[in-house]
Amino acid sequence: MSTVSGPPSAPPTTAPPHLYGRWRRDPILTVGGVIAKAWWPFWRPLSPIRRTDDVLGTITLQIIDRQVVAADENVVALTLAAPDGSPLPRWHPGAHLDVILPSGRMREYSLCGDPADRHTYRIAVRRIPDGGGGSMEIHDELRVGDHIPIKGPRNAFPFAVPGHGSPATTIRFIAAGIGITPILPMLHTAERFGVDWSMIYTGRSLESIPFRHEVTAYGDKVAIRTDDRDGLPSMEALLGATDPATGRAPSGLAVYSCGPIPLLESLRRHLADRPDIELHYERFSPPPVRDGRPFTVTLASSGRQVRVGADESALSAIRRAMPSVPYSCRQGFCGTCKVRALVGEVDHRDTILTDAERAAGAYLTCVSRGRDDHLTLDL
Ligand code: FES
Structure with a gap:
């Protein structure tokens, strides 16, 4: 491993929060x-x-x-x-x-x-x-x-430093394109806490990847790999070092990844039988709809009806009729798309609404669906 010379130096800061978002309270x-x-x-x-x-x-x-x-x-x-x-x-x-x-x-x-x-x-x-x-x-x-x-x-993507909420001994960062943004501060912090880490940074081309000069300052801890020059990376290339005894990724690894859904889904599937490896990831786009069935949304203010396909969100369908409808994360955790369901049984798929809010009719259009064929929303 090389010595880091480029990134800004600053005195060690407080350890990041616990893996599950809790502070170590004094x-x-x-x-x-x-x-x-x-x-x-x-x-x-x-x-x-x-x-x-x-x-x-x-x-x-x-x-x-x-x-x-x-x-x-x-x-x-x-x-x-x-x-x-x-x-x-x-x-x-x-x-x-x-x-x-x-x-x-x-x-x-x-x-x-x-x-x-x-x-x-x-x-x-x-x-x-x-x-x-x-x-x-x-x-x-x-x-x-x-x-x-x-x-x-x-x-929504907390970073746990080994020894401060994580039993891992080594961190592997996997960033793709603009997915470097949440990873950059993790590099700063891993470096300050003396963590053993490495990163693969992928993208379509060298020209398309942001902050290239900032990450190359970390020397050979960072490998940059682009599709036009190197082809798509294998799972072994993504995960880095392998255990010579097993030929697989070593135990004690924590993986932090941000990038497109196919990359994250491949990682998730590949590590599904590895409880000895932590996988943390953040996506920038909505998750694929699982077990979706089509239904119809009626917009109460106009009576207009929009059909929601089995593989799209209610939000996507509503935006065809109301392009200015508010939304942000499209993953069911920010609450921006919250509306009231007036008629119909709801299939809630968010992570933030309380039972009381659901009972009062709150509904997140970006992830939740209808159990019935028809839902009427207060839009
Ligand atoms: S857009 Fe964030 S919860 Fe729906």
Whole structure:
């Protein structure tokens, strides 16, 4: 392994949260937290970060830097800061921001800067001309000096450092294209904590992969492999070192991967019989629909009906009739697409609604389906 020379150095920060999102609580901090909450109404007016909308938990940040970070010019990185330079809420690798765009669209973007930097957040966005419009808006409309509201940070892809919530001894990072964004801060953190790690970074071509110079600074811990030059990587190439005794990936490995669904599904299938290997992954696109059957959604406000195919989400079908309907994660965990189901039996497939919310009719269009042939939604 080579010595790292390029990435920014900073003093070790706190260990990331527990694998399941829990903090290792210090009893003194716990008591302090209770006292701080009790005093919050009194010292909130003095807080340097102003919540612009207490109900939604939104803060407004300013774009202080904009960089094109892929040679094909299709990925732009934005650096955000509080307008008055105040410190920002802490975050850990794997966290993302909900960014509210000028059009009102909300989109989630992984934080890809240095978690030890308390004054700026960095996100990166690939231009997707045939997507939902969010990336085009960021590329074409947002400039340095603009203000944008954000919510978060929140973390749906927590990184557990070996010895701090993970029994693994070695980490293998597998990033594909823009999937490098949540992985970058994990590299910073793994390096700071002296973790034994390596990474394979794949993409269509060298020109298409963002932050190439940032990752090559880690020397031979990082292997870059592109489809046009090297072909599609084998599972052995993705997982790196093999155990000479078994010819398979070694025990004690933790794999963190972000990329397209076929890559993640292949990894999941390949490691299905390996309980000795941790697999953590984050997808940027909706999961495939499993065991779907077609049904019809009626939009209550207009009476219009849309047919939902067996292999598509209700959200996709509704967007054909209502292109501006709000959504963000498309994976059932952010709540942006929540509506009320008025008629019909629901097949809930989300991970966030409580029993009480479901009983009150809440329904997430991006993942949930209808048990009946017809559902009427409050849209
Ligand atoms: S879009 Fe996030 S829960 Fe549906």
